[in-house]
Amino acid sequence: MRISRLYIAGSAIVSAIIVLLIFVTLIVNSSAAVAANGFHLFTYEWNPAKDQFGVLPMIFGSGAVTIIALCLAVPIGLMAAIFTSEILNPMWRAPVKSVLEILAGIPSIIYGLIGIAFFSVWVGDLFDLQSGRTILTAGLLLAIMILPTIITLCDDALHNVPQKYRETAAGLALYKYEIVKDVLLPIAKADINGAVLLALGRALGETMAVMLVIGSIDRVPEPFYNALSAGQTITSKLGREVAESAFGSVHFSALIFMSLLLVAITVSLTSLTQFYFKQEQRLVE
Amino acid sequence: MSNRSIANTAFVFLSRLATGICGFILVFLIGVIVWNGMNSMNIQFLLSEASNFGASGGILYQIVGSLLLVVMASVLVMPVAIGTALFKSEYITSPALFRLSSILIYSLNGIPSVTFGIFGLIFFVNILGTGISWFVGSIILAMMMLPTIVLTTYQSVNSIPSSYRENAYALGLNKWQVIVKVLLPQSFHGAVTGLLIALARAIGETAPIMFIATAFSGITVPGSLFDPVVSLPTHILALAQQATNEAALQNAWGSSLVLLSLVLVFSVSALLSRLRLKEISQR
Amino acid sequence: MQDHSSTMRYSTVMSRLTLAIFVLVSAACSQADTVNINVSGSSTVLPVVSRAAEQYAQEMPEVRVVVNAGGSGVGVKQLGSGQTDIGMISRDITDGEYEQYADVGLKTYAIGVDAVVPVVSSEIYAAGVTSLTFPQIASIYRGEVTNWSAIGGPDLEILVIDKEASRGTRQVFMSKIMGNKNATAPGAKLVLGSNNEEQTALAQSDAAIGMLSHAWLNDDVKGLSIIIADGAPIEPTLANIKNGQFPITRNLLLVSRSDLSAPAQDFIDYILSPEGQKIVEESGYIRVSE
Numbered sequence: 017m018r019i020s021r022l023y024i025a026g027s028a029i030v031s032a033i034i035v036l037l038i039f040v041t042l043i044v045n046s047s048a049a050v051a052a053n054g055f056h057l058f059t060y061e062w063n064p065a066k067d068q069f070g071v072l073p074m075i076f077g078s079g080a081v082t083i084i085a086l087c088l089a090v091p092i093g094l095m096a097a098i099f100t101s102e103i104l105n106p107m108w109r110a111p112v113k114s115v116l117e118i119l120a121g122i123p124s125i126i127y128g129l130i131g132i133a134f135f136s137v138w139v140g141d142l143f144d145l146q147s148g149r150t151i152l153t154a155g156l157l158l159a160i161m162i163l164p165t166i167i168t169l170c171d172d173a174l175h176n177v178p179q180k181y182r183e184t185a186a187g188l189a190l191y192k193y194e195i196v197k198d199v200l201l202p203i204a205k206a207d208i209n210g211a212v213l214l215a216l217g218r219a220l221g222e223t224m225a226v227m228l229v230i231g232s233i234d235r236v237p238e239p240f241y242n243a244l245s246a247g248q249t250i251t252s253k254l255g256r257e258v259a260e261s262a263f264g265s266v267h268f269s270a271l272i273f274m275s276l277l278l279v280a281i282t283v284s285l286t287s288l289t290q291f292y293f294k295q296e297q298r299l300v301e
Numbered sequence: 302m303s304n305r306s307i308a309n310t311a312f313v314f315l316s317r318l319a320t321g322i323c324g325f326i327l328v329f330l331i332g333v334i335v336w337n338g339m340n341s342m343n344i345q346f347l348l349s350e351a352s353n354f355g356a357s358g359g360i361l362y363q364i365v366g367s368l369l370l371v372v373m374a375s376v377l378v379m380p381v382a383i384g385t386a387l388f389k390s391e392y393i394t395s396p397a398l399f400r401l402s403s404i405l406i407y408s409l410n411g412i413p414s415v416t417f418g419i420f421g422l423i424f425f426v427n428i429l430g431t432g433i434s435w436f437v438g439s440i441i442l443a444m445m446m447l448p449t450i451v452l453t454t455y456q457s458v459n460s461i462p463s464s465y466r467e468n469a470y471a472l473g474l475n476k477w478q479v480i481v482k483v484l485l486p487q488s489f490h491g492a493v494t495g496l497l498i499a500l501a502r503a504i505g506e507t508a509p510i511m512f513i514a515t516a517f518s519g520i521t522v523p524g525s526l527f528d529p530v531v532s533l534p535t536h537i538l539a540l541a542q543q544a545t546n547e548a549a550l551q552n553a554w555g556s557s558l559v560l561l562s563l564v565l566v567f568s569v570s571a572l573l574s575r576l577r578l579k580e581i582s583q584r
Numbered sequence: 585m586q587d588h589s590s591t592m593r594y595s596t597v598m599s600r601l602t603l604a605i606f607v608l609v610s611a612a613c614s615q616a617d618t619v620n621i622n623v624s625g626s627s628t629v630l631p632v633v634s635r636a637a638e639q640y641a642q643e644m645p646e647v648r649v650v651v652n653a654g655g656s657g658v659g660v661k662q663l664g665s666g667q668t669d670i671g672m673i674s675r676d677i678t679d680g681e682y683e684q685y686a687d688v689g690l691k692t693y694a695i696g697v698d699a700v701v702p703v704v705s706s707e708i709y710a711a712g713v714t715s716l717t718f719p720q721i722a723s724i725y726r727g728e729v730t731n732w733s734a735i736g737g738p739d740l741e742i743l744v745i746d747k748e749a750s751r752g753t754r755q756v757f758m759s760k761i762m763g764n765k766n767a768t769a770p771g772a773k774l775v776l777g778s779n780n781e782e783q784t785a786l787a788q789s790d791a792a793i794g795m796l797s798h799a800w801l802n803d804d805v806k807g808l809s810i811i812i813a814d815g816a817p818i819e820p821t822l823a824n825i826k827n828g829q830f831p832i833t834r835n836l837l838l839v840s841r842s843d844l845s846a847p848a849q850d851f852i853d854y855i856l857s858p859e860g861q862k863i864v865e866e867s868g869y870i871r872v873s874e
Contacts, residue, residue, distance in 0.1 A: 020476075020477040020480070021477075023380075023384055024384045024387050024388045024391075024392060025388065025392070026384065027380065027381040027382075027383070027384025027385045027387075027388065028384065028385045028388035028389070028392075028402070030381050030384075030385075031381060031382075031385040031405070031406070031409075031447060031451065032402075032405055034409065034444050034447065035405045035406075035408055035409050037420075037424065038409075038412065038416070038417075038420045038444075041420055041423050041424050042416070042419075042420070045423055091319070092319045092322055092323065093319075093323075094319075095315055095316045095318075095319030095320070096316065096319040096320045096322075096323045098316045099316040099317060099319065099320040100320070103313065103316060103317075104320075114572055115327065117568065117572070118565065118568055118569075119327055119330070121501050121502065121505070121564050121565075121568045122330065122334075122505075122561060122564070123504075123505025123506070123507070123534060123560060123561070123564060124505070124507065124508075125505065125507045125534045125537050125538055125541070125557075125560075126334065126505070126537065126557045126560065126561060128537075128538070128541055129537055129540075129541045129544075129553055129554070129557055130330065130333060130334075132541050132544050133541075133544050133550065134333070160326055160330075163323060163326070167323065191305055191306065191308070191309035192309055192312065192313060193305075193308050193309040193311075193312035193313070194305070194309070196312070197312075217411055220413070221412075221413025221414065221415070221416075222413075223413065223414060223415040223507075223508040224507045224508055224534075224538065228538075228541055228542075251413065251415050251508075254415050254419065255415055255508060255511075258418075258419055258422065258512060259422075259511075259512050263422075263423070263427040264427075271419075272419065272423070275415070275416050275419050278413055278416065279411075279412055279413065279416050282411045282412065282413055283408045283411040283412060285411065286407050286408065286410060286411030287404055287407055287408060287411065289407075290403065290404075290407055
């Protein structure tokens with residue numbers, strides 16, 4: 017009895033320690049960069065040889081690819097979810113969702129391979145560019161990667177709206193378009209917002225695929241909306257440079273600082289998402 | 302036609318179009334991987350050692366390495382995950398603590414994969430001085446798998462009707478006996494489903510292991526816990542960087558198809574296991 | 585109340601799991617008598633060591649040479665911090681590095697000679713840009729020259745490809761071209777890592793310039809000749825690298841700590857032996873001993 021309680025409390029403590037350990041490790045190891053650079057971290061020059069560690073180009077890149085990905089994936093994903101939930105014969109819904117789940121399971125490194133072998137070449141040809149390794153390519157690839165998540169979660173959100181609303185609306189002779197726009201979407205709005213936030217977190221944290229196609233240059237494009245030039249995200253910077261910097265150096269610490277920023281954003285997004293999704297709780301009687 | 306009817310037709314058309322685009326993407330992705338992958342697929346490729354920087358030879362040890370990483374990760378994560386789920390479901394009485402535990406688990410789920418790799422690099426490789434080791438890779442993958450398994454196990458323990466527990470206590474079983482004899486067997490499928498979902502994700506992960514667990518070449522089966530391994534995702538990474546080398550690209554597609562198949566084995570099993578889970582809970 | 589089939593499954597899965605662990609552990613222990621030599625660093629030196637490791641394994645089956653890429657900087661760093669036995673470096677060790685790792689005593693072994701070659705896409709080479717001067721190349725990387733027409737090529741924008749700062753190839757290249765191994769390249773449009781990655785980007789483009797180890801030149805990526813002080817263009821041929829005419833050459837180094845193990849020393853000796861030197865030559869570099 018005592019051992020059993022020890023085991024269960026022990027595992028819970030181990031789980032908690034893991035989370036805390038990760039945060040503490042990141043905070044401790046990024047402190048050197050903050051101490052050495054202070055607000056100079058938020059500038060545009062990254063050059064370890066000159067002790068310049070400006071992280072803004074990477075923050076810009078992460079923001080840019082994520083916005084592109086969401087702008088492409090949210091409309092398409094939401095429309096497709098409306099189709100699977102409201103128009104498609106319900107018989108097909110389960111198989112479609114299974115296929116989506118499988119699509120979501122394709123490892124990101126394979127997306128990266130497809131990106132480098134096809135997408136970067138296509139983007140280069142389509143826009144007549146010297147190099148298809150661009151912010152747009154990365155955004156496009158990310159859009160495809162988060163699409164299954166958006167469709168599945170939006171489909172759930174719409175499907176969870178009780179049938180009686182549809183029946184009442186149909187009774188008022190509303191068209192499908194009006195039912196979806198005026199009845200279902202307002203009710204499912206919270207869950208759909210949650211889905212978008214979750215996808216946003218995924219896109220921000222994605223590393224391998226982005227790293228292979230973005231061109232890895234630490235610079236904000238000129239003009240800044242020129243998505244057809246190369247860029248750098250926080251994750252691609254980390255993927256390429258963490259192993260190269262000496263543990264304990266300011267350079268290393270500046271990279272960890274970026275990682276901490278990223279974690280802070282994605283973790284708050286995921287936690288925020290939980291407030292959107294309803295969650296049944298059963299506390300011990 | 303009225304404006305309303307035109308809007309409706311346009312709307313239905315757009316949603317069909319969006320679905321069509323998604324379907325096209327799906328067919329393209331799977332088609333590209335399978336079509337290109339099949340070209341390099343044969344027994345020789347699956348059962349021989351990589352040579353010439355992966356551009357020739359096979360991927361036997363990459364497969365072995367990948368499986369080794371996730372099997373060890375499963376062994377490490379299962380006890381902790383089940384314990385944590387039981388704690389959450391059966392022991393927490395304070396709503397504040399419950400909330401805290403949820404926040405911690407969702408935080409862990411929200412941490413990007415590359416950060417896990419960096420954490421492993423700092424904490425294990427540098428601070429504990431383990432060096433590049435597949436066992437460390439497994440520990441990190443286990444951490445990544447933890448939230449998924451805790452959540453699914455928790456859900457299935459939590460969905461066991463209270464009457465089961467009450468009946469068991471009435472029969473004179475103590476709390477631990479209730480857990481072992483009633484709750485665990487009843488929720489076992491939930492835990493397995495969670496494990497399979499987590500495995501499908503873990504085996505394809507590159508960023509968490511590339512700093513801490515893998516080598517480029519020279520490894521077959523690791524001789525000890527503190528050796529590096531070769532793995533499928535990092536192999537694809539190395540090959541993808543030489544995408545204009547025909548032979549290397551060919552092997553990259555072959556490795557991708559094998560990796561995707563492994564992912565599918567886990568995710569389809571998860572799907573079946575979940576269906577069975579539903580069946581049981583509906584009984 | 586108990587679900588029997590699920591209890592059954594529970595125990596069978598548990599026993600299978602136990603079996604799997606057992607197999608795993610016994611597999612892990614069965615090879616405990618092998619010796620590992622861990623090597624990491626430059627992607628330029630890697631082909632030599634990787635090939636040598638394959639052949640060495642046939643002679644010494646109980647020794648395994650584990651090779652990892654990452655770049656010269658990583659090679660020194662991991663060696664210095666004790667994670668590896670041998671570092672692969674494609675540039676000279678800096679005074680700073682000697683100082684930083686003074687306690688472990690870095691020791692170098694030159695295993696071959698290579699050239700860093702300014703390279704262009706084959707289309708540019710075919711269009712007539714076959715040789716450039718150092719100042720011309722420098723002005724491209726500084727972003728002062730952005731179109732091939734300015735230096736005798738077609739009217740195409742130049743895709744300037746840079747390399748990650750820690751790469752030995754970049755440091756050798758920049759110290760010759762710009763006079764500073766850490767010089768920034770404001771003209772760069774892409775930054776890539778290994779020779780493989782750079783070679784791929786050059787081949788995928790039709791107007792790119794980059795820097796590569798001599799061994800990575802092929803039909804898609806052409807090495808430029810270099811013109812020094814109005815002399816004749818010097819082609820990046822093996823002969824010119826060997827006789828020292830080609831201006832950007834470097835030693836390929838293996839680096840060890842003073843506490844080098846006997847098996848690792850043996851492996852280094854193997855690469856310096858005639859068989860090893862043959863591999864150096866086959867990899868596209870110049871041997872250091874006949």
